Amino acid sequence: MLKQTALHAEHIALGAKLVDFAGWDMPIQYSSQLDEHHAVRQTAGMFDVAHMSAVDLSGARVHEFLQHLLANDVAKLKLPGKALYSCMLDASGGVIDDLIVYCIEEQQFRLVVNAGTTDKDLAWLQGKSAAFGVTVKQRRDLGILAVQGPQAREKVCSLLPAELAERALALTPFSAAWAGDCFVGRTGYTGEDGFELILPHTDLVAIWKALLSAGVKPCGLGARDTLRLEAGMNLYGQDMDEGVSPLECGLAWTVAWTPEDRDFIGRKALEAQRAAPPRKTLGLVLEGRGVLRAHMPVRMAGGAAVGETTSGGFAPSLKGSIAFARVSGESVGPYEVEIRGQWLATRVVKPPFVRNGKVLV
Amino acid sequence: MSKIPSELKYVKSHEWVKKLPDGSVVIGITDHAQEALGDLVFVETPKVGRKLAAGEACAVVESVKAASDVYAPIAGEVIESNPTLADTPETINTDPYEGGWMWKLKPSNPAEIDGLLDAAGYEKSLAD
Numbered sequence: 294m295l296k297q298t299a300l301h302a303e304h305i306a307l308g309a310k311l312v313d314f315a316g317w318d319m320p321i322q323y324s325s326q327l328d329e330h331h332a333v334r335q336t337a338g339m340f341d342v343a344h345m346s347a348v349d350l351s352g353a354r355v356h357e358f359l360q361h362l363l364a365n366d367v368a369k370l371k372l373p374g375k376a377l378y379s380c381m382l383d384a385s386g387g388v389i390d391d392l393i394v395y396c397i398e399e400q401q402f403r404l405v406v407n408a409g410t411t412d413k414d415l416a417w418l419q420g421k422s423a424a425f426g427v428t429v430k431q432r433r434d435l436g437i438l439a440v441q442g443p444q445a446r447e448k449v450c451s452l453l454p455a456e457l458a459e460r461a462l463a464l465t466p467f468s469a470a471w472a473g474d475c476f477v478g479r480t481g482y483t484g485e486d487g488f489e490l491i492l493p494h495t496d497l498v499a500i501w502k503a504l505l506s507a508g509v510k511p512c513g514l515g516a517r518d519t520l521r522l523e524a525g526m527n528l529y530g531q532d533m534d535e536g537v538s539p540l541e542c543g544l545a546w547t548v549a550w551t552p553e554d555r556d557f558i559g560r561k562a563l564e565a566q567r568a569a570p571p572r573k574t575l576g577l578v579l580e581g582r583g584v585l586r587a588h589m590p591v592r593m594a595g596g597a598a599v600g601e602t603t604s605g606g607f608a609p610s611l612k613g614s615i616a617f618a619r620v621s622g623e624s625v626g627p628y629e630v631e632i633r634g635q636w637l638a639t640r641v642v643k644p645p646f647v648r649n650g651k652v653l654v
Numbered sequence: 655m656s657k658i659p660s661e662l663k664y665v666k667s668h669e670w671v672k673k674l675p676d677g678s679v680v681i682g683i684t685d686h687a688q689e690a691l692g693d694l695v696f697v698e699t700p701k702v703g704r705k706l707a708a709g710e711a712c713a714v715v716e717s718v719k720a721a722s723d724v725y726a727p728i729a730g731e732v733i734e735s736n737p738t739l740a741d742t743p744e745t746i747n748t749d750p751y752e753g754g755w756m757w758k759l760k761p762s763n764p765a766e767i768d769g770l771l772d773a774a775g776y777e778k779s780l781a782d
Contacts, residue, residue, distance in 0.1 A: 326718045327693040515692070515718060582740070584696050584716045607695040607718055614696075633714070633721075 298343035299436050299494035300501055307511055314514055315409035317344040322513040329516035330609045333483050334650050337444040338512035339504055343436030344408035347476075347491050348418065351401045351428050358425035359394065359402060362418075364539055364557055366549035370396040376467045376480060379547055380539045381414070382559030386566070387535035388542070390414050391527065393480060395469050403476075405437065405491070407529045421558070435474065436497040440509060441487035441520075443650060449477070449488050452503045461488070482517065484524025484648045522615060523608050525576060525644025531587060532574070532603040532617055538563060541619065542603075543574040543644065570622050572600065576644040577616045578654055583632050585616035585639075590631040594638070599624040610647045611654070617644070656686040656780075659751055663767055664776035665727045670751065671770060674758075678733060679767065682755045683715065683724060683746060686780055691717040694743040699735035699757050706730060706759070708766065713756055715746065728766040730759040 295318035304311065309320035320341065322329060332338040350358070359367040365379030375396050381389045390410040395403040406414045411431070418429045440449050450458040453475075460470040461477040466486075469478035476491040492500065505511065518528070525543075527533050533542040540548070540563060548563060549555070579585050585605030592598045605616030616639075618628060629636040642654040658664070663671040668687035672680045688694065696716040706712050706726035713724035735757045738745060746754035761767065771779060 321719075322692065325693050327695075519718060582696060584721065586721065607716070609695075609718075 296344070298341055299497050300341040300343060300438075303498065303501055304341065304511075309511070309513060312514070315344060315407075317408060319344060320511070320513040322515045323511050326513065326515040326519070327609050329510060329512035330519050332510035333442045333485055333512060333516065333520055334610055334647070335442070336508075336510070337440060337442035337448050337487075338510045338516065339501065340439040340441070340512050340514075340517055341501075342439050342489070343494075343497065345437050346406050346408070346411045346414075347432040347435050347437065348404040348406060348415070349397075349401065349430045349432055350404065350418070350422070351430075352426050353400055354425040355400055355402055355427050358422055358427045360555055361425075361557055362421060363394065364548045364559060364563070366555060367394060367396070367402070369549070370394070372396070373398050374464075374468045374470060376469060376478060378467075380544060381417070382539070382557070382563075383535060384558060384562065385535075386538040386540075386559040386562030388529070388533045388537055388539060389417055389535060391529055391533070391544070393478070395478065405489070409530055432491075434493060435476075435491050436494050438490045438492065438497055438501060439481055439483075439487065440490065440504060441481045441483040441485045443486060445485070445487035445509070446479070448504060448507050448509050449490065449500075451507065452500060453477070482524070482526055483520040484526070484645055485520075486649065519606055519609055522604055522606055522617075523610055523645065523647035525646060527617070528604060537572075537619075538566060538570065540566060540570040541572040541574060543617070572619050573622050574603065574617055574619045575626070575628070576642040576646060576654070577602070577618050577628060577630065577639040578611070578642055578646070579614040579616075579630070580638040580640060583614060583637060585614045585630055585632070589616075591618045591620055591628050592631075592636065593624055594627045594629050599628070602630060608646060611652055615646050656684065656689055657751070658684065658686075658773045658777050660773045662751070663727075663770035663772065664779075665725070665770055666776075666779045667725050669724060669727045671727050671767060673767060677761070677764060679728070679730070679759050679761060680755045681727060681757055681759060682750055684776070685750045688747050688750045688754070691715060691719065691722060693718045694746050697739040697743040697746065697756070699739060700732045702732050702735060704732045706732065715743070724756065726759070727770060728759070729762040731762075732757050733760050734758040
């Protein structure tokens with residue numbers, strides 16, 4: 294039996310196509326995936342992401358715990374409301390999950406973790422937190438709604454209580470405001486401006502309906518995938534997992550090496566490969582026609598195979614195809630990708646491919 | 655409910671076949687197929703002059719979601735490919751039975767056409 298979010302009945306009513314995503318019955322598209330994609334780039338779209346989990350951590354030593362737990366350093370969160378993107382690594386430097394951590398107050402933080410990894414993450418957190426006296430609480434009472442696009446913030450704020458709306462509008466990127474259990478973060482997974490709302494389930498349904506009436510387009514996981522790919526953002530389980538270090542999947546920028554004595558889990562393993570990671574992840578743009586997909590073989594032009602694509606697809610904003618490719622660390626471009634027996638030329642680019650409605654490559 | 659025009663012939667693998675007065679046939683994919691595939695973003699049609707066996711994978715349609723093979727419903731030689739699909743593959747989504755045709759074939763054995771499914775037979779195959 295697949296799990297359902299509080300918005301499940303809304304998806305059915307809108308005629309969504311539903312798929313099994315990490316054990317959840319989730320909308321992949323409502324009508325046209327391309328229209329949904331363009332709505333987010335041009336106006337505003339919303340995504341039910343209530344399959345993901347909010348996890349609250351509290352305790353006198355929670356800051357110290359997170360400095361040990363995460364590859365990025367929560368010392369960067371100087372004020373309540375600030376957010377940070379980080380990998381959570383195992384001792385071998387493999388990625389257990391990627392997450393956003395919010396500072397709520399000195400002794401309280403909130404993590405937002407992936408759906409498919411929630412149980413594994415909770416077990417890991419429980420195991421590691423005990424020594425720090427940190428309490429781990431999954432907020433099953435809350436759901437998450439992402440509202441993304443150039444008009445997203447304004448649409449959401451028109452529906453919030455005036456006092457919270459004023460603070461939400463004033464948020465800088467990667468920060469959050471809240472009133473009671475109504476939490477608004479200026480974050481997202483699309484490369485556009487917008488909010489991720491963390492709300493009690495009944496409020497989630499109410500704001501979904503109000504946003505729908507206000508013309509915000511419901512968007513499925515299909516559009517979410519093409520948007521995040523264009524935005525150069527990794528998908529856990531596809532572009533990274535425990536077998537890959539952040540240095541190998543394009544996330545070296547999320548590893549905080551200083552202070553040098555911060556002993557985070559996985560640090561030793563990362564130090565060992567820091568000078569020359571065995572593999573690297575690149576952005577590729579297909580030169581000709583066709584569609585790159587995940588797990589296509591990649592070779593140096595005319596030469597030996599050096600890896601494969603991890604994510605790929607048609608990029609609606611580029612009207613062409615793009616991919617992430619994981620290749621050996623010493624390989625050099627240009628690279629070719631094999632599609633149905635033919636090796637096709639690509640161009641190496643540094644993701645993101647698209648940001649704030651503009652094509653960058 | 656997807657459209658299944660009664661004047662066409664079909665195969666279970668979701669191609670349609672239309673007989674032309676000159677004895678050649680036009681081939682495309684059904685409304686049901688385009689609906690299941692979602693927004694099409696790339697189409698590869700067989701080259702003119704290629705000889706196809708019945709059931710041979712000879713074209714590819716790629717949607718935002720996935721790539722799918724398209725099969726030759728009957729044997730024959732390709733005499734024309736729809737040139738507009740390269741730039742506007744979405745025509746197959748909006749107009750699968752007219753503007754979204756994929757290629758024309760000169761049948762090796764015209765009697766093969768009669769062995770294909772009619773609209774009712776195809777509709778039944780969708781329910782199976």
